[in-house]
Amino acid sequence: MTLDLAPIFDWCPYVDVLCNTAGVLDEYKPLLEQSAQEIQEIFEINYITPVELTRHYLIQMLENKKGIIINMCSIASSLAGGGGHAYTSSKHALAGFTKQLALDYAEAGIQVFGIAPGAVKTAMTAADFEPGGLADWVASETPIKRWIEPEEVAEISLFLASGKASAMQGQILTIDGGWSLK
Template identity: 35%
Template structure:
């Protein structure tokens, strides 16, 4: 029963594929009703969940439009009622050396990865405070700890996500709300496709992973269900590395 999400509603962003799709499916498998929010269609995610007998609906939205986030959240609430679980997964990455990193790229990454996560958390937090219950799960990164190469905007956003997670946990922990983050290791997704295509870089990363493999999106199912469930009720402000042991090497 600790991991049962029956009767809970989860809003998950960035659900068209990759990590967001896997986490949305995992939450639905645990019994949650899921609102899938993405700038592109989440049709495949919806199909998979519904074919398995789960409850899911999608909202298409541009999360970089910060003025429109209130409407996005209101739509999500209307579908299944109040939001019990928020998973801030939507993200983007722009690759360019720091000396050439454009202002446009910087703001595009920060708006999606950081600003949308904070302001959606704010909207959810106001509602959760009133009910005395809630779970907010942010998606951090190995680059919440490291500097990376040619991704200064992404690195800045993921360091900030770790900080915001702790700040919100400090303010809202006494109000029945747990705010935690997942820091995925190297997972095979569209975002990591350029690294995967570079055989030498791919192999150098693989050599450092004690598990002996890159991660798959499905590896995030268990951790997100844990942080969304009663099993993590005394866990707050934590950034959970799901990395095959990368950080331990």
Template identity: 45%
Template sequence: MISQDYTGQTVFITGGASGIGLAQVKTYLEMGATVWVLDQQAVPLEHPRLTAYKVDLADADAITNFIEQTDLSKIDVFLSTAGILDAYQPALATDYPTIQHVMQVDLMAVVQLTLAILPNMVQCQHGTIVYMASIASQVAGGGGAAYTMAKHGLLGWMKQLALDYAPSQIHINAIAPGAIKTPMNQADFEGDGAMGKSVAEQTPVKRWASAQEVADATVYLTSPEARYVQGQLLVIDGGWTIQ
């Protein structure tokens, strides 16, 4: 695991109750950070430097209430990790409300929170943001129609912000995970695990990644060593997208 000192810094993580987000929470706590988590589920750990907020990202009004009631000026690092899948459904196998739901959680909630956090970062000329994109932000087939659209939108949002606010010393990038073994993908391992085995076989490195591998990549992107990396998508997919 990459080691950095985040003592005195506040790291705000969405989706920190499980999967990649939980791995990020544990990692940054180990490195001395004060960690805030936003999730609709309870975070399965307690720590004196951990504060958890229970908010459903599908509820735009709930996010607005959270923003209005919380001092977000202390955030040094924003890790937008929360997201949902769409069952890999093509457009005509879904409906508009379902698409709206995926877009709200995977894109519009991200925008809501960013617009609340970014102004103080710009004022202070200091801040780091890492968005959790997906291989579906680059290619089709990493999700269904709604998920792919949301992640493409997220990637465009990240790139434009990185360009616009680089002069303000705001460090912005994204990560594109491929097959990461998390609770979100649990269905792939149920029964005889045929789907999970199939995905591993189709991945050039022949395995799924762990959530910790993504957390470690996040640490690199938020570290001083990555300050010249701006507006980039770090792909962690075992070679999936080079095929």
């Protein structure tokens, strides 16, 4: 792996709230259609990068006896079908990391949460809105009959980061329009 996060740490030396939101899809490919290299690249972005960003900033949070970490886990972190093999596996790993981190550092004053969005209109899902894409099908299969707006996920993030969730720890909040009810 060629993961070099030093430029990020130089650009942003300290955080009170860390939101690990980067992610990449895998074209819904099953295992036998993904190379080891493709799987490694997806895990590097979806799992290893959040772990290493957290490792760096957690040290500072522990020194200050406070901090909030929010991981974007995806509905693929708790069910199959939200992505292909690598995406789903990497998001399951991120959910496990979120819960274990929450348990390990709760007494130190570090709050850890996950957010599990379903289909959200973002650059990552732009191809779904191309002709022949999945946008209409996804909306029709979602109980609320629409995609999630990015602002809706941002509102949950803001609540978790606000300090108003002080009695919560380790929860992964689902915002999927009811997709996971099916």
